[in-house]
Amino acid sequence: MTRPAGDVLLEVTDLKVHFPIKRGIVIDRTVGHVFAVDGVDLAIRRGETYGLVGESGCGKSTLGRAILRLNEPTDGQVVFDGTDVAALKGEELRKARRRMQMIFQDPLSSLDPRQSVESILLEGMRAHGLDKDKEATQQRLRQLLSAVGLPETALRKYPHEFSGGQRQRIGIARALAVEPDLIVADEPVSALDVSVQAQVVNLLEDLQDQLGLTYLVIAHDLAVVRHISDRIGVMYLGALVEETDADSLYREPLHPYTRALLSAIPVPDPQVEDTREQILLAGDLPSPANPPSGCRFHTRCPWRQASLCDTERPQLREIGGGHRVACHYAEDIRDGRIQPHEVEPELIELTGALNPDLGPPDVGTSAEIL
Numbered sequence: 001m002t003r004p005a006g007d008v009l010l011e012v013t014d015l016k017v018h019f020p021i022k023r024g025i026v027i028d029r030t031v032g033h034v035f036a037v038d039g040v041d042l043a044i045r046r047g048e049t050y051g052l053v054g055e056s057g058c059g060k061s062t063l064g065r066a067i068l069r070l071n072e073p074t075d076g077q078v079v080f081d082g083t084d085v086a087a088l089k090g091e092e093l094r095k096a097r098r099r100m101q102m103i104f105q106d107p108l109s110s111l112d113p114r115q116s117v118e119s120i121l122l123e124g125m126r127a128h129g130l131d132k133d134k135e136a137t138q139q140r141l142r143q144l145l146s147a148v149g150l151p152e153t154a155l156r157k158y159p160h161e162f163s164g165g166q167r168q169r170i171g172i173a174r175a176l177a178v179e180p181d182l183i184v185a186d187e188p189v190s191a192l193d194v195s196v197q198a199q200v201v202n203l204l205e206d207l208q209d210q211l212g213l214t215y216l217v218i219a220h221d222l223a224v225v226r227h228i229s230d231r232i233g234v235m236y237l238g239a240l241v242e243e244t245d246a247d248s249l250y251r252e253p254l255h256p257y258t259r260a261l262l263s264a265i266p267v268p269d270p271q272v273e274d275t276r277e278q279i280l281l282a283g284d285l286p287s288p289a290n291p292p293s294g295c296r297f298h299t300r301c302p303w304r305q306a307s308l309c310d311t312e313r314p315q316l317r318e319i320g321g322g323h324r325v326a327c328h329y330a331e332d333i334r335d336g337r338i339q340p341h342e343v344e345p346e347l348i349e350l351t352g353a354l355n356p357d358l359g360p361p362d363v364g365t366s367a368e369i370l
């Protein structure tokens, strides 16, 4: 579907979310920061599906949560339908939140086990004053269930009485109950059986067509977002490294990290599978509390060059046809002027205080652990 390029629903500019790492028994001292999201620019058009992929810990969920103000941004702007969400407070923030909903990875832990499906669906409607007329509310509940393919009898049941796929349908109905414009779906199918994943993906696509929804779909791997996304953004250590439409990304990935991610997806044709080039990345994902200098990917990049790579952070820049890449050498890689080479994994030193793996995600309690 082609849409006017200017019809942007969500615009994120230089967004940063830095979590303080605290230490101390009596007095909390901030001894460093986890740079979970560190300068993200992206725009999502109305009615579009934007897929966000990257390794575990690269900041995808934090970015999604910061867009909804579930994580407080440290810096930057989130403009939703012309309004800067970061500047909203109280009632205005609540109203904006109705228009942006989230679907979570684990449908069981995201649904209160003590609440019936009816009460789960009503909760959001009540909070936003959408349940005034009793008859209309009952009709709305029936509509919601039918939209996600569940029988009316589901209303009186509890989350544990459903399968994983059905629970995710309840999670989707809960998001739809408040009539949102944008849905941030954080790994919506990764906790489900493969056989059920396609059904839930198809449901999301059907609902988008019927209701004109805009999606930000977060996933670990490129295979999941490939079919559902209009455009895809690839994230590495808190920032986007590449962004383009889904077809171009698969046809001509330009960032070395995207190339490595794509080369890890098996090809069904055994002949192609045997001969295709696989790029194995050296070393682990560096800590977001102590990111490498210059290009954050330089410690693992097979195309790394002697100049610029470890000293200057590349900007995400357009190199034609809406394809954006954060690599100093994107054109040289594309045109084959530089070739990949072996990379010696660099040892990344983690001091106890700066190792986020030693601390819990909850900032408030990290002092008890460290």
Ligand SMILES: Nc1ncnc2c1ncn2[C@@H]1O[C@H](COP(=O)(O)OP(=O)(O)OP(=O)(O)O)[C@@H](O)[C@H]1O
Pocket: 019, 034, 035, 036, 054, 055, 056, 057, 058, 059, 060, 061, 062, 063, 220, 288, 356, 360, 361, 362, 363
């Ligand atoms: N509340 C928090 N306090 C401190 N650090 C946090 C907090 N939430 C996330 N982090 C850290 O920020 C980094 C990014 O986490 P995030 O959950 O956004 O990654 P992700 O890309 O969604 O990973 P996954 O694919 O595993 O879900 C990680 O290092 C994580 O430990």
Ligand code: SF4
Pocket: 255, 256, 257, 295, 296, 297, 298, 299, 301, 302, 303, 304, 305, 309, 314, 326, 327, 328, 329, 330
């Ligand atoms: S800037 Fe250098 S290290 Fe970074 S991706 Fe490009 S070639 Fe690799």
Ligand SMILES: [Mg+2]
Pocket: 060, 061, 062, 186
């Ligand atoms: Mg996540």
